[in-house]
Amino acid sequence: MTVAESAPAVPVVAPGSAPERVTGYADLFAQDRSQPHWAFDYAARLARRHPVDHRILIQTSMSPSGAFHIGNLRDTICAHLVHRALTAMGRRSGILLSFDDYDPFRPGQAASDPALSDFVGRPLAAARERATAICRAYIRELKQLGICPADADPDGRTPPGSTWDTHYQWERYTSETYRDLQRDMVKGRSKLAKLLGVSRPDRLFSVYCEQCGRNDTEILHLRPNRVRYRCHACTAILTTTRVGPVKPSWALDWTLRVAHEHIDCEPAGQDHCSAGSTMDRTRPLYQRHLRIHQPVIVPYGLVREPGQRRKISGSGGGGLVAADLLAVMPVTMILWLYSRQNCLSDIRVTMRRDWFLAAHAEYDRFREQATRGGRALSLHRLISDDPPAGPLPGMRRVMGLLHSYCYDVDRVVELLSKTTKDESSIRERVGHAMAWIGAHGRSTSWLFADAPDDLPLFHGDDLAGRWDRQRHQRLHASLFGVRSGPPLRVLLDLFGEESLLTAVADHRATGRRPLRELLLARLDGGAGEG
Structure with missing residues (x-):
């Protein structure tokens, strides 16, 4: 079948x-x-x-x-x-x-x-x-x-x-x-008031004052072709034959x-x-x-939002907007979020890490189920004109690789493309992960771990020799101001020995950490691209 x-x-x-x-x-x-x-x-x-x-x-x-x-x-x-x-x-x-x-x-x-x-x-x-x-x-x-x-x-x-x-x-x-x-x-306001259970028919209408533009008005006479009103904001008493200012x-x-x-x-x-x-x-x-x-x-x-009883409010400010979702998930996933449950049910949405990872994991299961038909396929056809696609690397894995490879998007895409051939979809997912880390998950980055105030800095002029934990900690403290981070082999692969030693020397001379600045710029760029 x-x-x-x-x-x-x-x-x-x-x-x-x-x-x-x-x-x-x-x-x-x-x-x-x-x-x-x-x-x-x-x-x-x-x-x-x-x-x-x-x-x-x-x-x-x-x-x-x-x-x-x-x-x-x-x-x-x-x-x-x-x-x-x-x-x-x-x-x-x-x-x-x-x-x-x-x-x-x-x-x-x-x-x-x-x-x-x-x-x-x-x-x-x-x-x-x-x-x-x-x-x-x-x-x-x-x-x-x-x-x-x-x-x-x-x-x-x-x-x-x-x-x-x-x-x-x-x-x-x-x-x-x-x-x-x-x-x-x-003209039919008396009948309408009865149908709506309103005691005073004139209360079914308000008037925007033609002098000051406010609706702090009192209707004195109401006719289909003529309305007389008093404005409490500007004290004017006016008559209009226009029906446009009369707001039902x-x-x-x-x-x-x-x-x-x-x-x-x-x-x-x-x-x-x-x-x-x-x-x-x-x-x-x-x-x-x-x-x-x-x-x-x-x-x-x-x-x-999870744990909140009140609904998200635009006039109250502070709620997520569609652009926030578009930055960190594909269009089909957004439509799925709104359509997976019965429309009568409430939806809980946040940008917390646990929710973000769980939502992507469930979306990946839905995509896999849609390839087998049934209700999942019916839903997929509602939200997309494209057929269900093959599996993608999980969001948890993608985020882990971004942290490990210093937020180098191209390198992470290259690594993931070795096992999954749909490079455009992989790049999209890596971009969404990067946008989430940059905008909502900066505290999850190893760049913001506790600063090692009690550690001496790295003073070597080469990277040869035996590397124990303490020597790694000194290198990370000099380069990034943290106690731990990606292993030396990854840093050498990404930046090369000369760049690492130049960054160490720069920190000794000026106190700057150019590689940390580079990685922070990548995080900022990830958030900005979203």
């Missing part, structure tokens, strides 16, 4: 063959575990719901309140995996990335960055350079991951007909793209965008899918006001 024959078949679902059950809040978390992967379950739901000629649109959205971190990344990867599953099933689909830069700056963000204090209450897009830098960095990362098309411009915009599109909500609101739907919601609450904002863009599916973190959350409370709006389906929701767990 070939690998292809042993893989689970891609599910084929005829529209209307199995009507969806709607059981309320609990239905958000129901899954068909018989599918080869959870992404195929959500793809099958979408295939049942829509005709075969319908282009299924999946939205991934997030607010640039801070650098997009690896928790935000899960939202986009979930959308990507469902899109890949639909493609495997022969269905047309696309992804819409929506940057919610019309959301307001919150006081907590200014507390962590005083430079933002003037922007509190204004749209995130008001800090134009900051918002652009955050969004463009994410687009670059998504291109590296193979999720955003390479031909997209720096802002993620693509030509018509692409499977990818990027929207900026500040642009869409200020250009009044949603004008008709906004006015319809203002998140529940209405989401539903009007679904209706306007014809969004069919959207991932959402479990904290947004709890009882009483937007995904739960808006069902009546779709059923009884818009008269359309609520999108198929893909609930996903949070991304946390």
